[in-house]
Amino acid sequence: MPHDPFSGPTWDVLQDLREIFAYGFMQNAFMAGTIVAIMGGAIGYFVVLRRLAFATEALSHGGFAGATGAVLVHQDVFLGLLAFTSFAGILMGLLGDKLRGRDVAIGATLAFSLALGSLFLTVSTKLAGEAVNILFGNILAISPSDVRFVIFFACVSLLAVGVMYRPLLFASLDPEIAEARGLPVRGLGVAFMLLLGFAVATAVQVVGVLLIFALLILPAATAQQLSARPAHAIGYAVLIGVMCVWLGLVIGFYLPYPPSFFITTLTFLSYLVTRQLGPGRVARGRPLATSGLLVAGSNDAVRL
Protein backbone atom coordinates (compact mmCIF):
# COMPACT_ATOMS: atom_id res chain seq x y z
CA MET A 1 0.00 0.00 0.00
CA PRO A 2 1.45 3.38 -1.01
CA HIS A 3 2.41 5.81 1.74
CA ASP A 4 -0.01 8.69 2.31
CA PRO A 5 2.21 11.80 2.42
CA PHE A 6 -0.24 13.68 4.59
CA SER A 7 0.06 11.14 7.37
CA GLY A 8 3.61 12.36 7.98
CA PRO A 9 7.13 11.87 6.65
CA THR A 10 8.54 8.38 6.12
CA TRP A 11 11.92 9.77 7.27
CA ASP A 12 13.35 8.25 4.12
CA VAL A 13 14.57 11.59 2.76
CA LEU A 14 14.48 10.66 -0.93
CA GLN A 15 11.05 9.10 -0.60
CA ASP A 16 9.74 12.15 1.26
CA LEU A 17 11.16 14.57 -1.29
CA ARG A 18 9.63 12.53 -4.10
CA GLU A 19 6.27 12.78 -2.38
CA ILE A 20 6.61 16.51 -1.75
CA PHE A 21 7.65 17.33 -5.30
CA ALA A 22 4.86 15.17 -6.73
CA TYR A 23 2.60 18.15 -6.08
CA GLY A 24 2.60 21.05 -8.53
CA PHE A 25 1.83 23.54 -5.78
CA MET A 26 4.92 22.40 -3.87
CA GLN A 27 7.08 22.76 -6.98
CA ASN A 28 5.75 26.29 -7.44
CA ALA A 29 6.30 27.09 -3.78
CA PHE A 30 9.88 25.86 -3.87
CA MET A 31 10.68 27.75 -7.05
CA ALA A 32 9.20 31.04 -5.87
CA GLY A 33 10.48 30.64 -2.32
CA THR A 34 14.04 29.88 -3.40
CA ILE A 35 14.42 32.78 -5.79
CA VAL A 36 12.84 35.17 -3.27
CA ALA A 37 15.20 33.94 -0.55
CA ILE A 38 18.23 34.48 -2.79
CA MET A 39 17.07 37.96 -3.71
CA GLY A 40 16.08 38.70 -0.11
CA GLY A 41 19.58 37.90 1.11
CA ALA A 42 21.26 40.17 -1.41
CA ILE A 43 18.84 43.10 -1.18
CA GLY A 44 18.47 42.62 2.57
CA TYR A 45 22.20 43.07 3.08
CA PHE A 46 21.92 46.60 1.73
CA VAL A 47 18.67 47.22 3.61
CA VAL A 48 20.45 46.53 6.90
CA LEU A 49 23.53 48.51 5.85
CA ARG A 50 21.43 51.50 4.79
CA ARG A 51 19.22 51.25 7.88
CA LEU A 52 16.05 50.86 5.86
CA ALA A 53 14.41 48.16 8.00
CA PHE A 54 11.53 50.41 9.02
CA ALA A 55 11.15 51.84 5.52
CA THR A 56 10.94 48.26 4.21
CA GLU A 57 8.24 47.46 6.74
CA ALA A 58 6.36 50.59 5.68
CA LEU A 59 6.67 49.73 1.97
CA SER A 60 5.31 46.30 2.70
CA HIS A 61 2.38 47.44 4.81
CA GLY A 62 1.65 50.09 2.22
CA GLY A 63 1.53 47.28 -0.30
CA PHE A 64 -1.53 45.93 1.50
CA ALA A 65 -3.55 48.86 0.18
CA GLY A 66 -2.18 48.21 -3.31
CA ALA A 67 -2.99 44.52 -3.17
CA THR A 68 -6.50 44.86 -1.78
CA GLY A 69 -7.13 47.77 -4.15
CA ALA A 70 -6.16 45.55 -7.07
CA VAL A 71 -8.70 42.91 -6.03
CA LEU A 72 -11.32 45.63 -5.76
CA VAL A 73 -10.79 46.68 -9.38
CA HIS A 74 -10.41 43.08 -10.59
CA GLN A 75 -6.67 43.22 -11.19
CA ASP A 76 -3.97 40.76 -10.25
CA VAL A 77 -2.98 41.01 -6.57
CA PHE A 78 0.71 40.70 -7.31
CA LEU A 79 0.64 43.45 -9.91
CA GLY A 80 -1.32 45.77 -7.61
CA LEU A 81 1.17 45.14 -4.87
CA LEU A 82 4.11 45.66 -7.20
CA ALA A 83 2.73 48.90 -8.60
CA PHE A 84 2.23 50.26 -5.10
CA THR A 85 5.58 49.23 -3.61
CA SER A 86 7.55 50.38 -6.66
CA PHE A 87 5.85 53.75 -6.69
CA ALA A 88 6.25 54.22 -2.94
CA GLY A 89 9.86 53.02 -3.19
CA ILE A 90 10.75 55.59 -5.82
CA LEU A 91 9.04 58.28 -3.77
CA MET A 92 11.01 57.32 -0.67
CA GLY A 93 14.19 57.21 -2.73
CA LEU A 94 13.59 60.70 -4.06
CA LEU A 95 13.05 61.99 -0.53
CA GLY A 96 16.35 60.27 0.31
CA ASP A 97 18.12 61.94 3.20
CA LYS A 98 15.02 63.88 4.17
CA LEU A 99 13.56 60.55 5.27
CA ARG A 100 16.26 59.98 7.87
CA GLY A 101 14.84 60.17 11.35
CA ARG A 102 11.29 60.67 10.03
CA ASP A 103 9.99 57.60 11.83
CA VAL A 104 6.73 59.28 12.66
CA ALA A 105 6.06 60.42 9.10
CA ILE A 106 6.84 56.96 7.73
CA GLY A 107 4.72 55.34 10.44
CA ALA A 108 1.82 57.68 9.70
CA THR A 109 1.89 56.76 6.01
CA LEU A 110 2.11 53.11 6.97
CA ALA A 111 -0.94 53.35 9.24
CA PHE A 112 -2.91 55.22 6.59
CA SER A 113 -2.08 52.57 3.97
CA LEU A 114 -3.27 49.78 6.25
CA ALA A 115 -6.43 51.74 7.00
CA LEU A 116 -7.02 52.13 3.27
CA GLY A 117 -6.56 48.38 2.90
CA SER A 118 -9.12 47.73 5.63
CA LEU A 119 -11.58 50.03 3.86
CA PHE A 120 -11.13 48.11 0.60
CA LEU A 121 -11.69 44.92 2.56
CA THR A 122 -15.12 45.95 3.79
CA VAL A 123 -16.14 47.42 0.45
CA SER A 124 -15.37 44.22 -1.43
CA THR A 125 -17.07 41.01 -0.43
CA LYS A 126 -14.69 38.56 -2.10
CA LEU A 127 -11.65 39.96 -0.36
CA ALA A 128 -12.08 38.23 2.99
CA GLY A 129 -10.17 35.07 2.07
CA GLU A 130 -7.63 36.95 -0.01
CA ALA A 131 -6.83 39.37 2.82
CA VAL A 132 -5.34 36.74 5.11
CA ASN A 133 -3.14 35.53 2.25
CA ILE A 134 -1.90 39.04 1.58
CA LEU A 135 -1.25 39.72 5.24
CA PHE A 136 0.44 36.45 6.18
CA GLY A 137 1.34 34.94 2.83
CA ASN A 138 0.22 31.69 1.28
CA ILE A 139 3.05 30.36 -0.77
CA LEU A 140 1.26 27.04 -1.24
CA ALA A 141 -1.52 28.76 -3.15
CA ILE A 142 0.72 30.74 -5.49
CA SER A 143 -0.46 30.47 -9.11
CA PRO A 144 1.89 29.48 -11.94
CA SER A 145 1.46 32.91 -13.53
CA ASP A 146 2.43 34.58 -10.24
CA VAL A 147 5.44 32.28 -10.00
CA ARG A 148 6.56 33.60 -13.36
CA PHE A 149 6.10 37.21 -12.19
CA VAL A 150 7.96 36.51 -8.96
CA ILE A 151 10.86 34.86 -10.77
CA PHE A 152 11.05 37.67 -13.30
CA PHE A 153 11.10 40.51 -10.79
CA ALA A 154 13.36 38.72 -8.35
CA CYS A 155 15.85 38.07 -11.16
CA VAL A 156 15.68 41.69 -12.30
CA SER A 157 16.38 42.84 -8.73
CA LEU A 158 19.28 40.42 -8.34
CA LEU A 159 20.79 41.37 -11.67
CA ALA A 160 20.49 45.09 -10.92
CA VAL A 161 22.09 44.69 -7.49
CA GLY A 162 24.90 42.75 -9.16
CA VAL A 163 25.50 45.55 -11.64
CA MET A 164 25.36 48.27 -8.99
CA TYR A 165 27.20 46.22 -6.36
CA ARG A 166 30.42 48.18 -5.75
CA PRO A 167 29.05 51.72 -6.18
CA LEU A 168 26.00 50.79 -4.09
CA LEU A 169 28.22 49.38 -1.33
CA PHE A 170 30.36 52.53 -1.42
CA ALA A 171 27.33 54.82 -1.35
CA SER A 172 25.75 52.79 1.47
CA LEU A 173 28.85 52.78 3.67
CA ASP A 174 30.06 56.28 3.02
CA PRO A 175 27.75 58.47 0.94
CA GLU A 176 29.85 61.60 1.40
CA ILE A 177 33.08 60.13 0.11
CA ALA A 178 31.24 58.28 -2.65
CA GLU A 179 29.72 61.56 -3.77
CA ALA A 180 33.07 63.33 -3.64
CA ARG A 181 34.43 60.59 -5.87
CA GLY A 182 31.78 61.43 -8.43
CA LEU A 183 29.32 58.57 -7.84
CA PRO A 184 25.63 59.29 -8.46
CA VAL A 185 24.73 58.67 -4.81
CA ARG A 186 21.20 60.00 -5.10
CA GLY A 187 20.49 58.05 -8.27
CA LEU A 188 21.80 54.89 -6.66
CA GLY A 189 19.51 55.50 -3.68
CA VAL A 190 16.43 55.89 -5.89
CA ALA A 191 17.36 52.84 -7.98
CA PHE A 192 17.84 50.78 -4.83
CA MET A 193 14.47 51.83 -3.43
CA LEU A 194 12.80 50.77 -6.67
CA LEU A 195 14.50 47.38 -6.40
CA LEU A 196 13.38 47.23 -2.79
CA GLY A 197 9.84 47.80 -4.05
CA PHE A 198 10.24 44.80 -6.38
CA ALA A 199 11.77 42.75 -3.59
CA VAL A 200 8.97 43.54 -1.16
CA ALA A 201 6.26 42.67 -3.69
CA THR A 202 7.87 39.32 -4.47
CA ALA A 203 8.66 38.46 -0.84
CA VAL A 204 5.05 39.18 0.14
CA GLN A 205 4.06 36.22 -2.04
CA VAL A 206 6.00 33.97 0.32
CA VAL A 207 5.52 35.41 3.80
CA GLY A 208 2.86 38.13 3.41
CA VAL A 209 3.05 41.85 4.11
CA LEU A 210 3.20 41.51 7.89
CA LEU A 211 6.05 38.98 7.98
CA ILE A 212 8.26 40.72 5.44
CA PHE A 213 11.03 41.05 8.04
CA ALA A 214 11.52 37.30 7.91
CA LEU A 215 12.91 37.22 4.40
CA LEU A 216 14.15 40.73 3.66
CA ILE A 217 15.92 41.64 6.88
CA LEU A 218 16.50 38.76 9.30
CA PRO A 219 18.76 36.58 7.09
CA ALA A 220 20.92 39.62 6.20
CA ALA A 221 21.03 40.84 9.81
CA THR A 222 22.04 37.34 10.90
CA ALA A 223 24.71 37.16 8.20
CA GLN A 224 26.24 40.45 9.33
CA GLN A 225 26.90 38.79 12.67
CA LEU A 226 28.76 36.01 10.90
CA SER A 227 31.10 37.86 8.59
CA ALA A 228 32.39 41.39 8.18
CA ARG A 229 33.25 40.74 4.53
CA PRO A 230 30.40 42.06 2.40
CA ALA A 231 30.55 39.31 -0.25
CA HIS A 232 30.67 36.56 2.39
CA ALA A 233 27.91 38.16 4.43
CA ILE A 234 25.67 38.27 1.35
CA GLY A 235 26.50 34.60 0.71
CA TYR A 236 25.53 33.69 4.28
CA ALA A 237 22.33 35.74 4.03
CA VAL A 238 21.32 33.89 0.86
CA LEU A 239 22.20 30.55 2.41
CA ILE A 240 20.26 31.24 5.60
CA GLY A 241 17.25 32.52 3.65
CA VAL A 242 17.17 29.54 1.29
CA MET A 243 17.62 27.01 4.12
CA CYS A 244 14.84 28.57 6.19
CA VAL A 245 12.46 28.68 3.22
CA TRP A 246 13.14 25.06 2.26
CA LEU A 247 12.82 23.81 5.81
CA GLY A 248 9.73 25.93 6.41
CA LEU A 249 8.10 24.56 3.26
CA VAL A 250 8.86 20.95 4.19
CA ILE A 251 7.56 21.36 7.74
CA GLY A 252 4.53 23.23 6.40
CA PHE A 253 3.85 20.36 4.03
CA TYR A 254 3.45 17.88 6.87
CA LEU A 255 1.84 20.07 9.50
CA PRO A 256 -1.52 21.80 9.17
CA TYR A 257 0.01 25.23 9.78
CA PRO A 258 1.13 27.85 7.25
CA PRO A 259 4.74 27.69 5.96
CA SER A 260 5.13 31.47 6.50
CA PHE A 261 4.91 30.78 10.24
CA PHE A 262 7.73 28.22 10.07
CA ILE A 263 9.89 30.31 7.74
CA THR A 264 9.59 33.32 10.02
CA THR A 265 10.25 31.21 13.11
CA LEU A 266 13.38 29.72 11.56
CA THR A 267 14.84 33.05 10.42
CA PHE A 268 13.99 34.54 13.80
CA LEU A 269 15.72 31.67 15.62
CA SER A 270 18.83 31.93 13.46
CA TYR A 271 18.96 35.65 14.21
CA LEU A 272 18.49 35.04 17.92
CA VAL A 273 21.20 32.38 18.08
CA THR A 274 23.85 34.44 16.25
CA ARG A 275 22.89 37.55 18.17
CA GLN A 276 23.42 35.77 21.47
CA LEU A 277 26.43 33.64 20.63
CA GLY A 278 28.01 35.22 17.60
CA PRO A 279 30.76 37.82 17.36
CA GLY A 280 28.13 40.53 17.34
CA ARG A 281 28.00 40.39 21.10
CA VAL A 282 31.51 41.80 21.16
CA ALA A 283 30.08 45.01 19.79
CA ARG A 284 27.98 45.22 22.91
CA GLY A 285 30.97 44.93 25.17
CA ARG A 286 30.98 41.28 26.18
CA PRO A 287 34.13 39.29 25.50
CA LEU A 288 33.95 36.70 22.76
CA ALA A 289 36.05 34.15 24.62
CA THR A 290 33.32 33.37 27.13
CA SER A 291 30.70 32.71 24.48
CA GLY A 292 32.53 29.54 23.51
CA LEU A 293 31.41 29.80 19.92
CA LEU A 294 33.14 31.39 17.01
CA VAL A 295 30.47 31.02 14.42
CA ALA A 296 31.32 28.75 11.52
CA GLY A 297 34.88 28.60 12.82
CA SER A 298 35.90 30.16 9.55
CA ASN A 299 38.67 32.68 9.27
CA ASP A 300 36.30 35.33 8.09
CA ALA A 301 34.34 35.28 11.29
CA VAL A 302 35.16 38.51 13.04
CA ARG A 303 38.68 38.28 14.38
CA LEU A 304 39.73 40.11 17.50
Place this chain on the structure above:
Amino acid sequence: MIPNLERSASLGGATAEANADSAVVAFENASVAFGQREIWSGANFKLTGGEFVGLIGPNGTGKTTLLRVLLGQVPLATGRVKVLGGPPGRGNPAIGYVPQRRSLAADLAVRGYDLVLLGLVGHKWGFGPASAAERRAVADALESVGASAYADQPVGLLSGGEQQRLLIAQALLTNPKLLLLDEPLASLDLKSQHEIVHLVETIRVERQMAVILVAHDLNPLLEMLDGIVFILNGKVVAGTLDEVVRSDLLSQLYETHVHVHVTSDGHRFVVGA
Protein backbone atom coordinates in the same frame (compact mmCIF):
# COMPACT_ATOMS: atom_id res chain seq x y z
CA MET B 1 46.24 94.84 9.57
CA ILE B 2 44.63 91.69 8.27
CA PRO B 3 47.30 90.51 5.87
CA ASN B 4 45.59 89.42 2.73
CA LEU B 5 42.20 90.95 2.43
CA GLU B 6 43.44 92.93 -0.53
CA ARG B 7 46.32 90.90 -1.87
CA SER B 8 46.66 87.23 -2.62
CA ALA B 9 48.51 85.20 -0.03
CA SER B 10 50.72 82.29 -0.96
CA LEU B 11 50.82 79.98 1.98
CA GLY B 12 53.92 77.99 1.14
CA GLY B 13 56.22 80.92 1.70
CA ALA B 14 59.12 79.82 -0.48
CA THR B 15 57.59 79.81 -3.94
CA ALA B 16 55.43 82.86 -3.59
CA GLU B 17 55.11 83.75 -7.26
CA ALA B 18 53.67 80.56 -8.73
CA ASN B 19 51.00 81.34 -11.29
CA ALA B 20 47.44 80.17 -10.88
CA ASP B 21 47.75 77.42 -13.49
CA SER B 22 50.47 75.49 -11.71
CA ALA B 23 48.98 76.11 -8.26
CA VAL B 24 47.31 73.24 -6.43
CA VAL B 25 44.63 75.59 -5.15
CA ALA B 26 44.11 79.22 -6.16
CA PHE B 27 41.28 81.40 -4.84
CA GLU B 28 40.73 84.88 -6.27
CA ASN B 29 38.29 87.20 -4.50
CA ALA B 30 36.04 84.21 -3.98
CA SER B 31 32.81 84.20 -2.02
CA VAL B 32 30.06 81.66 -1.41
CA ALA B 33 26.38 82.30 -0.75
CA PHE B 34 23.43 80.02 -0.11
CA GLY B 35 20.54 81.97 -1.59
CA GLN B 36 20.72 85.50 -0.21
CA ARG B 37 22.91 84.53 2.72
CA GLU B 38 26.61 85.03 2.19
CA ILE B 39 28.65 82.33 3.92
CA TRP B 40 32.07 83.87 3.46
CA SER B 41 33.92 86.18 1.11
CA GLY B 42 37.38 87.54 0.41
CA ALA B 43 39.10 84.22 -0.20
CA ASN B 44 42.43 85.08 -1.81
CA PHE B 45 45.09 82.47 -1.44
CA LYS B 46 47.21 79.98 -3.26
CA LEU B 47 48.76 76.64 -2.46
CA THR B 48 51.66 75.85 -4.72
CA GLY B 49 52.06 72.21 -3.69
CA GLY B 50 53.29 70.28 -0.70
CA GLU B 51 52.03 72.68 1.97
CA PHE B 52 50.33 71.72 5.21
CA VAL B 53 47.57 74.25 5.76
CA GLY B 54 45.17 74.50 8.68
CA LEU B 55 41.65 75.73 7.95
CA ILE B 56 40.54 77.19 11.26
CA GLY B 57 37.35 78.75 12.52
CA PRO B 58 34.43 78.29 14.90
CA ASN B 59 31.64 75.87 14.02
CA GLY B 60 29.23 76.92 11.32
CA THR B 61 31.49 79.42 9.59
CA GLY B 62 31.73 77.56 6.29
CA LYS B 63 34.94 75.55 6.60
CA THR B 64 33.34 72.44 5.15
CA THR B 65 31.77 74.63 2.46
CA LEU B 66 35.26 75.72 1.41
CA LEU B 67 36.25 72.07 1.00
CA ARG B 68 33.07 71.42 -0.95
CA VAL B 69 33.99 74.28 -3.31
CA LEU B 70 37.29 72.49 -3.99
CA LEU B 71 35.40 69.22 -4.56
CA GLY B 72 33.14 70.88 -7.12
CA GLN B 73 30.04 70.40 -4.99
CA VAL B 74 29.37 74.07 -4.18
CA PRO B 75 29.69 76.87 -6.76
CA LEU B 76 31.24 80.25 -5.96
CA ALA B 77 28.96 83.28 -5.79
CA THR B 78 31.74 85.60 -6.93
CA GLY B 79 35.42 85.35 -7.76
CA ARG B 80 37.39 82.46 -9.16
CA VAL B 81 38.88 79.21 -7.95
CA LYS B 82 41.22 76.78 -9.63
CA VAL B 83 42.08 73.33 -8.36
CA LEU B 84 45.12 71.57 -9.79
CA GLY B 85 45.14 73.94 -12.76
CA GLY B 86 41.48 73.63 -13.69
CA PRO B 87 38.01 74.43 -12.48
CA PRO B 88 36.82 72.23 -9.59
CA GLY B 89 35.01 69.12 -10.78
CA ARG B 90 33.31 66.18 -9.15
CA GLY B 91 35.15 62.93 -8.74
CA ASN B 92 38.67 64.25 -9.29
CA PRO B 93 40.96 61.35 -8.30
CA ALA B 94 43.80 63.81 -7.63
CA ILE B 95 41.92 65.00 -4.55
CA GLY B 96 41.74 62.80 -1.46
CA TYR B 97 38.87 63.64 0.88
CA VAL B 98 38.05 62.56 4.42
CA PRO B 99 34.70 64.09 5.41
CA GLN B 100 33.74 65.16 8.87
CA ARG B 101 31.85 62.50 10.72
CA ARG B 102 30.25 61.65 13.95
CA SER B 103 32.22 58.38 13.76
CA LEU B 104 30.96 55.29 11.99
CA ALA B 105 28.06 53.37 13.51
CA ALA B 106 29.11 50.99 16.27
CA ASP B 107 27.24 48.11 14.64
CA LEU B 108 28.73 48.65 11.19
CA ALA B 109 29.78 45.09 10.46
CA VAL B 110 32.13 45.70 7.56
CA ARG B 111 35.88 45.23 7.71
CA GLY B 112 38.09 48.29 7.57
CA TYR B 113 39.85 46.61 4.66
CA ASP B 114 36.69 46.57 2.57
CA LEU B 115 35.95 50.19 3.38
CA VAL B 116 39.46 51.20 2.26
CA LEU B 117 39.28 49.04 -0.87
CA LEU B 118 36.17 50.94 -2.00
CA GLY B 119 38.38 54.01 -2.36
CA LEU B 120 39.98 52.18 -5.28
CA VAL B 121 37.16 50.09 -6.77
CA GLY B 122 34.01 51.79 -5.46
CA HIS B 123 33.33 53.64 -8.70
CA LYS B 124 33.49 50.48 -10.85
CA TRP B 125 30.18 48.87 -11.73
CA GLY B 126 29.58 45.21 -11.13
CA PHE B 127 31.27 42.97 -8.60
CA GLY B 128 34.23 40.68 -8.34
CA PRO B 129 37.31 40.08 -6.24
CA ALA B 130 40.00 42.73 -6.04
CA SER B 131 42.97 42.22 -8.38
CA ALA B 132 46.43 41.51 -7.02
CA ALA B 133 47.50 45.07 -7.86
CA GLU B 134 44.46 46.49 -6.04
CA ARG B 135 45.12 44.35 -2.99
CA ARG B 136 48.74 45.47 -2.96
CA ALA B 137 47.74 49.14 -3.24
CA VAL B 138 45.34 48.75 -0.29
CA ALA B 139 47.97 46.93 1.76
CA ASP B 140 50.48 49.73 1.04
CA ALA B 141 48.01 52.44 2.01
CA LEU B 142 47.11 50.58 5.22
CA GLU B 143 50.79 50.18 5.98
CA SER B 144 51.56 53.86 5.44
CA VAL B 145 48.90 54.91 7.98
CA GLY B 146 49.80 52.12 10.40
CA ALA B 147 46.38 50.46 10.19
CA SER B 148 47.40 47.01 8.92
CA ALA B 149 46.96 45.40 12.32
CA TYR B 150 43.25 46.10 12.68
CA ALA B 151 42.08 46.36 9.06
CA ASP B 152 40.40 42.93 9.39
CA GLN B 153 38.09 44.07 12.16
CA PRO B 154 34.62 45.56 11.64
CA VAL B 155 35.06 49.34 11.48
CA GLY B 156 32.27 49.88 13.97
CA LEU B 157 34.38 48.31 16.71
CA LEU B 158 37.42 50.55 16.12
CA SER B 159 38.33 53.70 18.02
CA GLY B 160 37.91 57.14 16.50
CA GLY B 161 41.64 57.44 15.81
CA GLU B 162 41.73 54.02 14.14
CA GLN B 163 38.75 54.93 11.96
CA GLN B 164 40.46 58.17 10.94
CA ARG B 165 43.56 56.25 9.87
CA LEU B 166 41.47 53.91 7.71
CA LEU B 167 39.72 56.83 6.06
CA ILE B 168 43.05 58.55 5.39
CA ALA B 169 44.33 55.30 3.87
CA GLN B 170 41.24 55.21 1.66
CA ALA B 171 41.84 58.78 0.54
CA LEU B 172 45.48 58.00 -0.36
CA LEU B 173 44.64 55.16 -2.76
CA THR B 174 44.31 57.36 -5.83
CA ASN B 175 47.68 59.07 -5.13
CA PRO B 176 46.13 62.50 -4.63
CA LYS B 177 48.06 65.77 -5.02
CA LEU B 178 45.69 67.46 -2.59
CA LEU B 179 44.36 65.92 0.63
CA LEU B 180 41.31 67.48 2.31
CA LEU B 181 40.69 66.44 5.91
CA ASP B 182 37.53 67.74 7.56
CA GLU B 183 37.85 67.85 11.35
CA PRO B 184 39.96 64.70 11.64
CA LEU B 185 40.83 65.65 15.22
CA ALA B 186 37.28 66.14 16.47
CA SER B 187 36.29 63.80 19.29
CA LEU B 188 39.80 62.33 19.53
CA ASP B 189 41.77 62.29 22.77
CA LEU B 190 44.97 64.35 22.96
CA LYS B 191 47.27 61.43 22.22
CA SER B 192 45.30 60.39 19.14
CA GLN B 193 45.15 64.02 17.95
CA HIS B 194 48.91 64.22 18.21
CA GLU B 195 49.34 60.91 16.36
CA ILE B 196 47.02 61.86 13.51
CA VAL B 197 48.73 65.25 13.03
CA HIS B 198 52.13 63.57 12.89
CA LEU B 199 50.82 60.87 10.57
CA VAL B 200 49.45 63.48 8.16
CA GLU B 201 52.77 65.35 8.28
CA THR B 202 54.74 62.16 7.51
CA ILE B 203 52.50 61.22 4.60
CA ARG B 204 52.58 64.78 3.26
CA VAL B 205 56.38 64.75 3.14
CA GLU B 206 56.54 61.24 1.66
CA ARG B 207 54.01 61.91 -1.05
CA GLN B 208 54.61 65.64 -1.62
CA MET B 209 50.91 66.42 -1.28
CA ALA B 210 49.29 69.64 -0.26
CA VAL B 211 47.09 69.10 2.80
CA ILE B 212 44.20 71.22 4.01
CA LEU B 213 43.15 70.15 7.48
CA VAL B 214 40.02 71.61 9.06
CA ALA B 215 40.08 72.13 12.82
CA HIS B 216 38.54 74.47 15.31
CA ASP B 217 41.54 74.44 17.61
CA LEU B 218 44.85 75.67 16.28
CA ASN B 219 47.15 74.39 19.00
CA PRO B 220 47.55 70.69 18.09
CA LEU B 221 48.62 71.79 14.59
CA LEU B 222 50.85 74.78 15.19
CA GLU B 223 54.23 73.05 14.95
CA MET B 224 53.39 71.43 11.64
CA LEU B 225 51.60 74.07 9.65
CA ASP B 226 53.05 76.03 6.73
CA GLY B 227 50.05 78.27 6.46
CA ILE B 228 46.71 79.04 8.00
CA VAL B 229 43.35 79.94 6.54
CA PHE B 230 40.93 81.47 9.03
CA ILE B 231 37.24 81.89 8.45
CA LEU B 232 35.90 84.42 10.91
CA ASN B 233 32.91 86.73 10.70
CA GLY B 234 32.31 85.77 7.09
CA LYS B 235 35.84 86.63 5.95
CA VAL B 236 38.50 84.25 4.72
CA VAL B 237 41.90 85.32 5.98
CA ALA B 238 45.01 83.47 4.86
CA GLY B 239 48.67 83.80 5.63
CA THR B 240 51.79 82.15 6.90
CA LEU B 241 52.11 81.46 10.60
CA ASP B 242 54.24 84.56 11.14
CA GLU B 243 51.69 86.71 9.39
CA VAL B 244 48.58 85.42 11.05
CA VAL B 245 49.39 83.92 14.42
CA ARG B 246 49.75 87.18 16.30
CA SER B 247 47.94 88.28 19.42
CA ASP B 248 46.66 91.53 17.94
CA LEU B 249 45.34 89.97 14.77
CA LEU B 250 43.72 86.94 16.41
CA SER B 251 42.09 89.12 19.09
CA GLN B 252 40.60 91.24 16.36
CA LEU B 253 39.38 88.21 14.41
CA TYR B 254 37.88 86.40 17.36
CA GLU B 255 36.57 89.67 18.87
CA THR B 256 37.91 88.65 22.25
CA HIS B 257 41.28 88.78 23.93
CA VAL B 258 43.57 86.14 22.43
CA HIS B 259 47.17 85.73 23.43
CA VAL B 260 49.81 84.01 21.31
CA HIS B 261 52.37 82.61 23.68
CA VAL B 262 55.85 81.81 22.40
CA THR B 263 57.83 79.31 24.46
CA SER B 264 61.59 79.58 25.01
CA ASP B 265 62.23 76.99 22.29
CA GLY B 266 60.21 78.91 19.74
CA HIS B 267 56.94 76.97 19.91
CA ARG B 268 53.76 78.96 19.74
CA PHE B 269 50.45 78.30 21.32
CA VAL B 270 47.26 80.23 21.37
CA VAL B 271 45.47 81.02 24.63
CA GLY B 272 41.93 82.25 24.95
CA ALA B 273 40.74 81.50 21.45
